[in-house]
Amino acid sequence: MxxxxxxxxxxxxxxxxxxxxxxxxxxxxxxxxxxxxxxxxxxxxxxxxxxxxxxxxxxxxxxxxxxxxxxxxxxxxxxxxxxxxxxxxxxxxxxxxxxxxxxxxxxxxxxxxxxxxxxxxxxxxxxxxxxxxxxxxxxxxxxxxxxxxxxxxxxxxxxxxxxxxxxxxxxxxxxxxxxxxxxxxxxxxxxxxxxxxxxxxxxxxxxxxxxxxxxxxxxxxxxxxxxxxxxxxxxxxxxxxxxxxxxxxxxxxxxxxxxxxxxxxxxxxxxxxxxxxxxxxxxxxxxxxxxxxxxxxxxxxxxxxxxxxxxxxTEPTVHPPAEPVVPERQIGELELRSVDFRYPGAEEPVLSGVSFTVRPGRTTAIIGSTGSGKTTLLNLIPRLFDATAGDVLVDGVNVRDLDPAALSRAVGLVPQSPYLFSGTVASNLRYGRQDATDEELWRALEVAQARDFVEEMPGGLDEPISQGGTNVSGGQRQRLAIARALVHRPEIYLFDDSFSALDYATDARLRAALAEEIADATMIIVAQRVNTIRHADRILVLDEGRVVGSGDHAELMTTCPTYREIVLSQLTEQEAAA
The missing domain is CATH 1.20.1560.10 (ABC transporter type 1, transmembrane domain)
Structure with a gap:
């Protein structure tokens, strides 16, 4: 050797x-x-x-x-x-x-x-x-x-x-x-x-x-x-x-x-x-x-x-396409067709037969118990993993065939545990788009409810950020990660429980600002808190890797026992109906 x-x-x-x-x-x-x-x-x-x-x-x-x-x-x-x-x-x-x-x-x-x-x-x-x-x-x-x-x-x-x-x-x-x-x-x-x-x-x-x-x-x-x-x-x-x-x-x-x-x-x-x-x-x-x-x-x-x-x-399990395809129109349409995913050596699949379509300008929320496959489902869209069965399509093109640069431009992921790189606030925000102006950075920070604490920093946009973002709080780290995705300006936004460290008031302001700022984009939100997703256009309920409910909040309260159980574990009957 x-x-x-x-x-x-x-x-x-x-x-x-x-x-x-x-x-x-x-x-x-x-x-x-x-x-x-x-x-x-x-x-x-x-x-x-x-x-x-x-x-x-x-x-x-x-x-x-x-x-x-x-x-x-x-x-x-x-x-x-x-x-x-x-x-x-x-x-x-x-x-x-x-x-x-x-x-x-x-x-x-x-x-x-x-x-x-x-x-x-x-x-x-x-x-x-x-x-x-x-x-x-x-x-x-x-x-x-x-x-x-x-x-x-x-x-x-x-x-x-x-x-x-x-x-x-x-x-x-x-x-x-x-x-x-x-x-x-x-x-x-x-x-x-x-x-x-x-x-x-x-x-x-x-x-x-x-x-x-x-x-x-x-x-x-x-x-x-x-x-x-x-x-x-x-x-x-x-x-x-x-x-x-x-x-x-x-x-x-x-x-x-x-x-x-x-x-x-x-x-x-x-x-x-x-x-x-x-x-x-x-x-x-x-x-x-x-x-x-x-x-x-x-x-x-x-x-x-x-x-x-x-x-x-070691050959990567996610292979770049031999002949990359660029979609004719990039509008942020997302479709999953009978998607399965199984980790190597696992006895049971994490996801089974997941199918849904998300149109531009619509917000889809995913909720489910711990271990139901929510994060894994989100990771299939930017090809952090490849589905073991079924197809994930962005703008009508299978992500396996999609040009990696086009997929990167189309999808913006804010992970469950956001990571900031050593550098400055500005260098982290420009990670996905190097030519972004300071005005665009401040606008993204304002939408992400991060402008106030960045302005209070001695260096502002030039304030140093340590490796992993350990010199800012968990909530600040989440908001900076959201601002980074906004600067990137993708057609599809993936928020993987990205509001968990925010208080209810900041969460509400952030969701309202996002709804206005990226109204024409496709947005998928994974969350544990019902208040974060109850106003989504569509809510998918996952249970043991399967979609057991799909609809808006009112529909699921009457048709999906799993969703109703999750809601009532957090809200009273009156609050859930309000």
Whole structure:
């Protein structure tokens, strides 16, 4: 999975990768050449007292070192640039894929996991690629070249590599094999700690209201301890690997000096050749250690790559139309024909056989008990979900075939829990229409009964809004969301219990202003309060996903027991008849 991901993402950077490999190759050759030159200086210069030879070879060594420095710098530059570009592309790819997801896919992964995959997982893959460019390219060249050049210096002494190399490979290989499952667990624990932290930050008011600070601290402590436990286990393995490798390296050095000393004593070997063999042995072992270090990083990067690829391979359940259709006339006519919806894996459908038509200039209200499918029904219209059966039509065109831009222009949704983005009041209101004037913003705020509190803000339209709108009250947040929809000017307005945080007086003023401002538009209101919807042109009553009543308030009071029960749970008989 890791190589599949990298193969696809690194294809545009073949030129940069070629340069990295080329300069790393030259730099490694220069590194390998230096011990041979050093041996020549010792054996042919120092021993014989030839100062001129020492100066000439010394200058050559300086030149080789200069080449080594330049090539290393260029290779690191291109390697870093390519790996950072890879990280940028992966983050963008995940972001764009998530943007195409419906609510169903987002809920399946979970926001904390998607954040972790976009940040931490991408970082792990990026680090691996950077280390590959700076270390892994050089490691095999240095290992093979070091073995060849060591054998040229002294074949008998170099035979120690037959024992040393397999021993090091076995030690590091066993450690790496134990790390892979721990890295997968670590990423899952990071997901968990992000989830807990996100819940605690966004739900801080509820935590304080119920005085659950100690409970939340304990819950975070458990998640934190779980991550720490896995991290410590990984750290112990890493701590075990480096001393083991250094033990092999140091024992090997001692063995080379020991046996090399005997060979020098009997005249079979020169001092310079011994220093060269020691240098090559160190280079060989360091290259193996670098390779093993890379193999140690690969398991975690592989786990991260699998998680990234899982997001990229997930196909959205809401597909854009292959041949988008733009309706001949955009007037805001809405029709549902025998619509069913069932969540994946659910035994029972949320909606069954829902059919109705809403004409422009008419207000349709939807009411029902909790869990009757009201919000799900509204979400089908802007294609947050796709109906599992039946058709949803806007201006005579099935929303599955409708051009997404045309659907966005036609439908304005004010969700049950309105969300404001970090920025200003003006930037939030212009979210659906960037060219709206200040006068249009103030008019929308006036209709939404939000002008008064915005004018009282020190910055007015430029007053900062925090992420999620947490620096304004729930009622203010709802009114700003309604104003945002009004600025958008769609043909169809969907209000999903969008007046629940308003007092009765503000609710009445808002509905009266809406009736005047968008008299020619199609308006669908989902509400729990009967007073909010009793004057609608048509009221649909949902019960367990089915339409059990349709008509105005007076009709439903006499023909629909479910509606009558809901009304009388909120109003007296006299108030309901008024």
């Amino acid at each position: 890791l190589f599949r991901l990298l193969r696809g993402q690194l294809r545009p950077y073949r030129k940069e990768i070629t340069l990295v490999v080329l300069f790393q190759f030259v730099q490694t050759l220069a590194t390998l050449y230096l011990p041979t030159l050093n041996a020549d200086i010792i054996d042919d210069g120092v021993v014989k007292g030839d100062t001129g030879y020492i100066m000439r070879i010394g200058l050559v060594m300086l030149g080789v070192t200069l080449v080594q420095i330049i090539c290393s710098a260029v290779a690191v530059y291109y390697g870093a640039r390519t790996s950072m570009a890879l990280g940028r592309d992966l983050r963008a790819a995940i972001f764009h894929r998530v943007q195409d997801f419906s609510v169903q896919e987002v809920n399946a992964f979970g926001p904390p996991s998607l954040i972790t995959r976009t940040t931490n997982d991408v970082q792990q893959v990026t680090v691996l690629v950077l280390m590959t460019f700076t270390m892994m390219v050089a490691a095999p060249i240095m290992c093979v070249g070091g073995i060849v050049l060591a054998l040229r210096q002294d074949t008998a002494l170099s035979s120690l590599l037959v024992v040393v190399l397999p021993l090091m490979i076995v030690i590091v290989g066993l450690i790496v094999m134990r790390m892979r499952p721990l890295f997968r667990t670590m990423q899952e624990r990071i997901d968990r700690i992000n989830q807990v932290l996100r819940e605690q930050i966004t739900g801080i008011r509820v935590i304080r209201a119920f005085v659950r600070d100690r409970h939340e601290r304990e819950r975070f402590g458990v998640a934190n301890a779980d991550l720490t436990d896995v991290s410590l286990r990984v750290g112990r393995l890493m701590a075990l690997m480096f001393p083991s490798v250094m033990l092999v390296v140091n024992v090997s050095s001692v063995a080379v000096v020991w046996f090399g000393g005997y060979r020098i004593a009997d005249g079979s070997m020169e001092v310079g050749a011994l220093t060269a063999v020691i240098s090559y042995l160190m280079q060989i072992l360091m290259s193996v250690m670098m390779a093993m270090f890379m193999f140690m990083m690969i398991p975690r990067a592989e786990v991260c790559a699998e998680r990234i690829q899982e997001v990229l391979d």
